[in-house]
Amino acid sequence: MIEVRFHGRGGQGSVIASGILAEAAFREGKSIQSFPYFGVERRGAPVTAFTRIDDKYIRIRHYIYKPDCIVVLEPSLVEATNIVDGLKKEGLILINSDWDPDAFSFKKNFKIATVNASDIATRLGLGSKTAPIVNTAILGAFAKFTNIVTLDSVLAAIKERVPMKREENIAAAKEAYEKVKF
Amino acid sequence: MKKSNSKKKKLTGQGAKTIEFKNHNDMPLCAVSLTDTLYNKTGSWRSIRPVVQKDKCISCLLCWKFCPEPCISMVDGKPVIDYDYCKGCAICIEVCPKGAIVSEDEKK
Amino acid sequence: MKIVITGNHTVSYGAKLSRAEVIAAYPITPQTEVVEKLSSMVADGQLKAKFIKVESEHSAMAACIGASAVGARSFTATSSQGLALMHEMLHWAANARLPVVMANVNRAMGPPWNVWSDQTDSLAQRDTGWLQFYCENNQEVLDTIIQAYKVCERVKLPGMVMLEAFILSHTSEPVEIPPQELVDRYLPAYNPEYKLDIKTPHTFGGLTGPGLYYELRYKIQSAMDEALDVIEDQDREFKKLFGRGYGLIEEYRTKGADRLLIVSGSISSTAKEAIDILRERGEKIGLIRIRVFRPFPKKHIKNAVKNVKRIGVIDRNISFGSEGIFYQEVKSALCNEKDSPAVYGYIAGLGGRDVIIDDFIKIADDIKETKSKQDIRWIGLKG
Numbered sequence: 151m152i153e154v155r156f157h158g159r160g161g162q163g164s165v166i167a168s169g170i171l172a173e174a175a176f177r178e179g180k181s182i183q184s185f186p187y188f189g190v191e192r193r194g195a196p197v198t199a200f201t202r203i204d205d206k207y208i209r210i211r212h213y214i215y216k217p218d219c220i221v222v223l224e225p226s227l228v229e230a231t232n233i234v235d236g237l238k239k240e241g242l243i244l245i246n247s248d249w250d251p252d253a254f255s256f257k258k259n260f261k262i263a264t265v266n267a268s269d270i271a272t273r274l275g276l277g278s279k280t281a282p283i284v285n286t287a288i289l290g291a292f293a294k295f296t297n298i299v300t301l302d303s304v305l306a307a308i309k310e311r312v313p314m315k316r317e318e319n320i321a322a323a324k325e326a327y328e329k330v331k332f
Numbered sequence: 333m334k335k336s337n338s339k340k341k342k343l344t345g346q347g348a349k350t351i352e353f354k355n356h357n358d359m360p361l362c363a364v365s366l367t368d369t370l371y372n373k374t375g376s377w378r379s380i381r382p383v384v385q386k387d388k389c390i391s392c393l394l395c396w397k398f399c400p401e402p403c404i405s406m407v408d409g410k411p412v413i414d415y416d417y418c419k420g421c422a423i424c425i426e427v428c429p430k431g432a433i434v435s436e437d438e439k440k
Numbered sequence: 441m442k443i444v445i446t447g448n449h450t451v452s453y454g455a456k457l458s459r460a461e462v463i464a465a466y467p468i469t470p471q472t473e474v475v476e477k478l479s480s481m482v483a484d485g486q487l488k489a490k491f492i493k494v495e496s497e498h499s500a501m502a503a504c505i506g507a508s509a510v511g512a513r514s515f516t517a518t519s520s521q522g523l524a525l526m527h528e529m530l531h532w533a534a535n536a537r538l539p540v541v542m543a544n545v546n547r548a549m550g551p552p553w554n555v556w557s558d559q560t561d562s563l564a565q566r567d568t569g570w571l572q573f574y575c576e577n578n579q580e581v582l583d584t585i586i587q588a589y590k591v592c593e594r595v596k597l598p599g600m601v602m603l604e605a606f607i608l609s610h611t612s613e614p615v616e617i618p619p620q621e622l623v624d625r626y627l628p629a630y631n632p633e634y635k636l637d638i639k640t641p642h643t644f645g646g647l648t649g650p651g652l653y654y655e656l657r658y659k660i661q662s663a664m665d666e667a668l669d670v671i672e673d674q675d676r677e678f679k680k681l682f683g684r685g686y687g688l689i690e691e692y693r694t695k696g697a698d699r700l701l702i703v704s705g706s707i708s709s710t711a712k713e714a715i716d717i718l719r720e721r722g723e724k725i726g727l728i729r730i731r732v733f734r735p736f737p738k739k740h741i742k743n744a745v746k747n748v749k750r751i752g753v754i755d756r757n758i759s760f761g762s763e764g765i766f767y768q769e770v771k772s773a774l775c776n777e778k779d780s781p782a783v784y785g786y787i788a789g790l791g792g793r794d795v796i797i798d799d800f801i802k803i804a805d806d807i808k809e810t811k812s813k814q815d816i817r818w819i820g821l822k823g
Binding site: 169173176181182183184186188189190208210212213215254 | 444469554556605606607610611612613614706707709711712713792794795796797
């Protein structure tokens with residue numbers, strides 16, 4: 151089983167991202183589960199969401215404590231919260247950042263990838279300049295970095311799940327797929 | 333539940349009867365009246381009878397509006413009381429601003 | 441067709457497939473999406489139903505009662521404080537023998553405000569005469585709503601389908617949405633023997649003295665007894681058509697077990713993982729999930745624990761001053777049995793406290809060693 155944890159701020163689309171990833175894996179015939187950190191969400195507040203992917207039916211129904219992979223939609227959270235909490239050894243971290251992967255201090259324990267999803271989203275008109283919606287871009291990068299799902303599945307899931315600006319969201323995922331550094 | 337036909341049956345004026353069952357299996361599953369509601373003529377409960385004096389009536393509709401048993405209908409602008417269901421509560425007498433409804437003893 | 445949806449939207453699909461004709465509901469976290477989806481289904485014509493906007497849950501249930509009394513299939517959904525506000529009307533629906541079906545998202549009662557998972561809200565309504573189903577996953581939620589209409593309209597009692605806050609209500613997973621034609625074959629239109637009808641007007645629920653009231657209560661108890669068989673029959677018929685069945689209780693790896701965990705709701709799913717781990721270690725342990733709480737499947741539980749020595753009942757609920765509610769019921773089912781097993785009660789997960797695999801393993805170890813029969817134990821209590 152692969153367990154993924156998303157970190158973002160309210161309004162960036164972290165919960166939707168966990169759903170799109172689940173949908174993409176479901177399209178590849180996998181069993182899936184996706185859920186937000188249970189509670190009350192507010193714009194700007196830190197948000198956590200989860201996705202489980204497995205070949206067999208998923209019965210575990212508690213939070214994810216030891217993820218295989220972390221996706222950070224908001225660069226400021228790297229300082230603000232312990233994003234690597236519980237991450238397995240050699241675990242994967244994908245960060246929305248204009249830095250190089252080598253610039254992060256926890257690099258030696260984990261595999262890190264970065265992509266400037268905010269820049270991609272802003273240029274494509276997703277969200278606003280101050281609050282870009284980066285979830286679809288980051289999932290394009292996720293497909294390339296992790297190989298957990300294919301880009302095609304991610305794009306199909308975006309078509310299914312995203313109600314607005316479908317073409318722009320698909321373009322964002324494709325661009326991030328090309329630009330992710332690891 | 334017996335289906336009653338209010339038109340054919342002679343009205344006894346006794347209202348809902350207490351019905352005894354010897355066996356719970358003969359009872360309906362919920363508390364549903366065994367005679368239909370039209371058959372249950374509550375007019376027999378009256379001890380006083382409200383009577384409309386049409387010449388005093390100003391057609392203000394207050395009696396029509398306040399009757400708790402909707403038994404007053406307006407015919408040609410004047411109230412007509414349905415004595416099959418009027419229980420003689422006298423609210424219409426109370427609310428009439430012109431004293432156009434008077435109370436008479438119910439003749440048994 | 442299999443789609444990825446949340447538990448809340450699954451509820452909406454269940455009501456739609458059951459062709460609910462009148463929906464009256466008031467939104468409350470974490471049930472809100474049920475109402476949102478149903479109102480949009482009605483608005484865009486996918487569901488031919490009357491959606492009644494009400495000002496409270498009490499009115500929602502009152503509207504469902506009225507609709508059901510004239511012979512319409514009616515549906516509502518609520519949670520926690522909303523269910524508590526319905527309390528008076530819950531009695532009314534059952535005592536009037538109206539097969540209203542509702543979904544309740546199990547959420548903790550306040551204060552303090554808490555929107556997370558806890559079964560005390562619905563278990564506090566256990567004496568209202570409603571059938572109660574506790575679901576383990578979203579597929580079961582969908583299937584149980586359809587089954588509940590079938591069963592409830594047969595036995596003429598209302599039914600409540602429970603899914604837990606967030607753990608099911610906000611979790612997306614694949615759910616098979618059966619074709620409407622198949623559901624129609626399983627669930628015919630509702631056509632009650634007694635209904636409010638202006639052509640033959642009758643009084644319903646009028647004053648009934650001690651001479652008849654007592655027998656009317658006996659009839660409800662008999663209908664509950666009958667419901668045990670009807671639920672099983674209708675579950676079998678459901679399985680024939682849809683390929684999925686659930687039963688009154690579910691036995692998991694109970695063969696050859698001398699210890700059992702008894703659970704309900706979504707924690708059962710995680711508990712099965714724990715049972716697999718314990719079985720791999722060679723421990724003779726199994727699990728019973730109680731799916732139907734009202735009517736309580738006493739006979740089935742008695743049969744399932746025949747060769748068992750020790751049982752741990754895990755409750756995500758509590759009756760203050762007494763014990764966990766499933767614990768009470770399991771003990772009362774076994775109390776007149778010869779050589780009945782020792783039964784221990786555990787409280788876990790109140791107000792959404794996460795219940796993890798390790799918790800079940802600890803409980804399994806505890807019932808193996810424990811000697812005291814009386815006290816309930818609190819899992820993960822601080823201090």
